[in-house]
Amino acid sequence: NAGVTQTPKFQVLKTGQSMTLQCAQDMNHEYMSWYRQDPGMGLRLIHYSVGAGITDQGEVPNGYNVSRSTTEDFPLRLLSAAPSQTSVYFCASSEYGGKSDIQYFGAGTRLSVL
Amino acid sequence: RKEVEQDPGPFNVPEGATVAFNCTYSNSASQSFFWYRQDCRKEPKLLMSVYSSGNEDGRFTAQLNRASQYISLLIRDSKLSDSATYLCVVKAEAYKYIFGTGTRLKVLA
Numbered sequence: 660n661a662g663v664t665q666t667p668k669f670q671v672l673k674t675g676q677s678m679t680l681q682c683a684q685d686m687n688h689e690y691m692s693w694y695r696q697d698p699g700m701g702l703r704l705i706h707y708s709v710g711a712g713i714t715d716q717g718e719v720p721n722g723y724n725v726s727r728s729t730t731e732d733f734p735l736r737l738l739s740a741a742p743s744q745t746s747v748y749f750c751a752s753s754e755y756g757g758k759s760d761i762q763y764f765g766a767g768t769r770l771s772v773l
Numbered sequence: 774r775k776e777v778e779q780d781p782g783p784f785n786v787p788e789g790a791t792v793a794f795n796c797t798y799s800n801s802a803s804q805s806f807f808w809y810r811q812d813c814r815k816e817p818k819l820l821m822s823v824y825s826s827g828n829e830d831g832r833f834t835a836q837l838n839r840a841s842q843y844i845s846l847l848i849r850d851s852k853l854s855d856s857a858t859y860l861c862v863v864k865a866e867a868y869k870y871i872f873g874t875g876t877r878l879k880v881l882a
Contacts, residue, residue: 690868701777701860701872702817709868717869749816760805760864764816 661685665750665765672740672772680735680768682750689755691733692762695719695746702749708733709755740772774799777863779873787881790851794876796861797843805864806837808846810857811875817860820846851880 666681684691692707704717708727722744724736733752737744747769751762779796786792798806806823821828823835823844834847844863848855861873 692870694872699781699874701874703872704869707868715868747814761807761819761822762862762870764818766816767814769814 663750663752663763663765665748665768667768668766669769670771672737672770674740674742674772676740678737678740680737680748680750680770682733682735682765683731684733684750684752684763685731686752686763687730688752688763689730691727691750691752692717693723693725693733693735694749694751695744696749696767697746705735705748737770742772744770745772746770775873776800776865776871777861777873779861779876781874781876783877783879785879785881786851788851788853790880791847791849792851792878793845793847794859794861794878795843795845796863796873796876797841798861798863798865798871799842800863800865800871801839801842803863803865804867806835806844807862807864808833808835808844809860809862811860812857820859848878851878853880853882856880 663684689710693705694702706725708714750765753762808820809817810820811817827836832849836845858875860875
């Protein structure tokens with residue numbers, strides 16, 4: 660089982676560049692989310708989606724865009740990278756409205772913005 | 774006050790010891806509770822969900838105290854492989870999972 664797949668695993672950007680972090684899941688989960696994890700802080704929710712065509716902001720959405728055109732994919736776009744966006748990014752998915760609300764995580768993308 | 778608070782540790786314990794972590798949460802309407810394990814530079818992985826009646830999985834026992842708004846994790850007979858960061862996660866609303874900053878555990882030989 661692939662579960663949740665994130666690409667790339669590592670990325671270095673220059674300030675002002677844009678890029679898309681990819682996330683795909685093969686568990687037919689309706690709920691998907693993006694988090695960032697910084698030293699000394701818990702995972703913080705950036706954006707989430709409860710199904711295709713439905714997205715909403717989390718705790719720290721500024722500087723990021725998302726879309727959900729299919730159940731499987733939930734890409735995260737950095738519009739104009741800033742050093743403050745240097746972080747580890749995790750994508751997660753879970754059932755929504757089902758028996759289980761356990762979240763499953765991808766392996767993460769380590770992003771450095773110079 | 775943070776929505777979910779954990780003692781960051783580190784907890785350094787010898788092999789075979791019993792160790793317990795607590796986690797407090799501020800939203801009394803929180804619905805679901807979890808303990809996740811995170812190894813260095815890896816993704817969080819579910820250790821166990823926490824149920825109102827308490828639950829056990831091998832050497833691990835989780836408890837929920839709604840009145841005092843905390844959950845706990847007890848690890849018995851600690852192994853070297855238990856060394857990790859343990860994340861407390863609370864589902865506060867239908868779409869909102871709140872993560873604690875984690876408690877670091879190091880089991881010493």
